[in-house]
Amino acid sequence: MTFRERLRALPTFPRPGLPALDTDAAPPTPHELFVTWIDQAIDAGLLAPHAATLSTADAAGHVHARTLLLKDVTVDGWWFASQSTSPKGRDLAVNPHAALTFLWPELGRQVKVTGTAASAGPEAGRADFLARSDLSRATSLVDRQSEPLDSMEEYERAFAEALRIVTADPELAGVHWTAYVLAPTAVEFWQAPDDGPQTRLLYRAEADGWATGLLWP
């Protein structure tokens, strides 16, 4: 079998047994439907259902994407955290337009959240930092995310020093660790068919609330 044939033969979703998206019963906001869907992904025991692809673009329009973890969903939007000095942080500083894409293959589901992301302020960043484990706080305190690294030994030295500092002072927060909120302008829910067509439901932000509509598969 060629590589191309192996890829073509791969299954994408477990069928039968996929849930359905009842668009007539959709809640008034995408926040509610998203929380229902991620709750179902958590209850189904999916690995890292809170992992999403964050897409950003710099001032020249060059696009960058990476995985990160969802921290919360509130009326303000979808929360994540990272270093403001990282490439994603630099992208967002010059161009707040961003998208978060979630994929839950075992449930045949994808959610695309599109909008603008901004820092939720220093207190929110500090609270997120302090809620992290010692190891995660030390990783963040090193604060050179995505810079070229000469050797793992160099990193291990910097990490050991950061771990010593964060364990000695549990109230210390990294200055560049930032809680971001992506305020959505559109959220699309995509459901793979168990039997029948794909279902795509788009929520669009309007002046007086959320409008919903179907999309062609």
Ligand SMILES: Cc1cc2nc3c(=O)[nH]c(=O)nc-3n(C[C@H](O)[C@H](O)[C@H](O)COP(=O)(O)O)c2cc1C
């Ligand atoms: C499952 C998973 C979760 C991750 N969670 C985060 C996160 O919450 N915050 C973060 O800054 N990086 C996270 N990362 C690392 C990012 O994918 C990325 O490597 C890093 O943030 C640098 O991205 P940038 O160079 O595009 O700014 C995660 C990676 C994986 C695979």
